[in-house]
Amino acid sequence: MELALAGKTALVTGGSSGMGKFAAGLLAMDGARVVIVGRRQEVLDAALEDLRRQVPEGQIEAFRGDASDGDSVRAMLAYAHGLADRLDIIVNSVGGGAYKPLLMFDEDEVMAEYRITALSAFLLARYGVPLMGAGGSIVCVSSTAGFRSCMGLGPYNMAKAALEMFVKVAAEEFGSAGIRVNAVRPGMTRAEGTADMFVDDALVKTFTDIIPLGRVGESEDLAKVIRFLAGPESGWVTGQVFAADGGQELKGFPDPNPMLDMIYGEDAMAQVRAGKSPVD
Numbered sequence: 001m002e003l004a005l006a007g008k009t010a011l012v013t014g015g016s017s018g019m020g021k022f023a024a025g026l027l028a029m030d031g032a033r034v035v036i037v038g039r040r041q042e043v044l045d046a047a048l049e050d051l052r053r054q055v056p057e058g059q060i061e062a063f064r065g066d067a068s069d070g071d072s073v074r075a076m077l078a079y080a081h082g083l084a085d086r087l088d089i090i091v092n093s094v095g096g097g098a099y100k101p102l103l104m105f106d107e108d109e110v111m112a113e114y115r116i117t118a119l120s121a122f123l124l125a126r127y128g129v130p131l132m133g134a135g136g137s138i139v140c141v142s143s144t145a146g147f148r149s150c151m152g153l154g155p156y157n158m159a160k161a162a163l164e165m166f167v168k169v170a171a172e173e174f175g176s177a178g179i180r181v182n183a184v185r186p187g188m189t190r191a192e193g194t195a196d197m198f199v200d201d202a203l204v205k206t207f208t209d210i211i212p213l214g215r216v217g218e219s220e221d222l223a224k225v226i227r228f229l230a231g232p233e234s235g236w237v238t239g240q241v242f243a244a245d246g247g248q249e250l251k252g253f254p255d256p257n258p259m260l261d262m263i264y265g266e267d268a269m270a271q272v273r274a275g276k277s278p279v280d
Contacts, residue, residue, distance in 0.1 A: 004231055004232060005027060005030040005032035005088075005089075005230075005231060008031070008033065008088035009032065009080055010024075010032045010033065010088065010090070010091065011034075011076060011080040011087065011089070012024045012034060012036050013065075013092050013094050013124070015035075015036025015037055015047065015062075015091075016036055016037075016043045016048075017191070018191035018192050018219045019093055019141065019220075019226065020141075021036065021050075021051065021219070022219045022223030023223040023227060024091075025051050025058075025223070026227040027227060028051065028055040029058065030231065032088075033059040033061075034058065034061070035060075035061045035079065035083070036061075036063070037062075037063050037065045037067065037076050038062070038065075041064050048060060048062040061079075061083065063076045063080070067092060067124065068094070068115040068123070069123075070127070073120075073123040073124055077127050078131075081131045086131075087128060087131040088135065088136055089136070089137050089230045090128050090136075091139045094116055095160075096113075097155070097159075099152045099153060100152060100260075101260065101264070101269070103275075103276070104268075109155065110158075113156060113158070114155070114158075114162065116159075117156070117159035117160060117163055118159050118162040118163050121140050121163055121166050125138060125166075129174055129177070132177075132179055133179075134177065134178025134179070135178055135179075136179040137181075137229065138170070138174075138181045139182055139184065139226050140166075140167055140181075141222070141226070142160050142186075144185060144243070144245055144249050144252075145157045146160030146163060147241075148252040151260065152256045152259070163183065167181050167182060167241060168239045171240075172239065180234070180235070180237065181238060182234070182241070182242065183229075183241045184222055184225045184242050185242060185245065185249070186221075186222050186245055187216070187217055187243070187245025187246060187249065188207040188211070189216060189219065189221070189222060190217065190219065191219050203259065204216060207254060210248065210253075211245070211246040212250060212251070213247055214246070217246060221244060264278075
């Protein structure tokens with residue numbers, strides 16, 4: 001029996017770790033030709049070796065690039081398309097976010113958040129869609145923070161909310177070309193970017209206490225949703241943001257004040273709560 005994604009080409013940014021890497025593996029297992037993209041060559045090389053070991057029958061390549069840079073995006077897309085003269089799937093799983101009060105951010109930090117989270121999605125669509133055909137699928141990675149506000153995550157909230165609206169606009173515009181655009185919305189998930197949080201059992205418990213299913217997410221959980229949205233099984237789905245969070249968005253976030261006090265100190269946070277910036 002032919003694999004569901006046989007003959008298709010997929011590009012996965014953020015593919016050297018976390019849910020991006022797991023998603024790349026699932027895409028390859030189902031027959032797709034996969035290009036993983038990352039910024040750190042040594043991490044990218046290790047991920048490629050690991051994925052090829054996990055999926056020995058797969059066709060997996062790597063490209064070093066930056067999804068927030070237009071020239072780099074054009075180059076990675078051209079590379080992926082050039083493997084078999086087609087591009088069918090784009091998964092954008094890059095992201096990150098600083099944790100501090102709004103009055104402690106500067107302009108460059110805010111714009112950096114927009115570049116990696118929202119601009120990357122635009123660039124991949126702007127230069128990727130002309131290389132795709134009917135049946136193409138774009139999958140972005142949002143966050144509960146794109147739907148529920150959380151003190152300390154201001155720019156991240158803003159950028160993820162922008163990403164979710166991009167998904168809707170892009171789905172409407174690209175539908176006539178037969179190209180679908182969707183996103184997965186993770187809650188608290190164990191990954192490279194959240195590793196520091198998982199060394200504190202008490203902090204993790206504040207999340208598991210509010211998540212109806214009683215545990216945090218794992219990269220594999222999200223990768224399965226990405227694979228579904230990328231493939232033909234979701235062929236009648238576009239413009240949607242799928243929450244895969246154990247029910248976290250029903251509750252939001254734990255009280256952030258104790259953590260902010262611990263990180264920045266009670267004196268600095270007292271200034272913030274009085275509408276003053278402790279860094280000016």
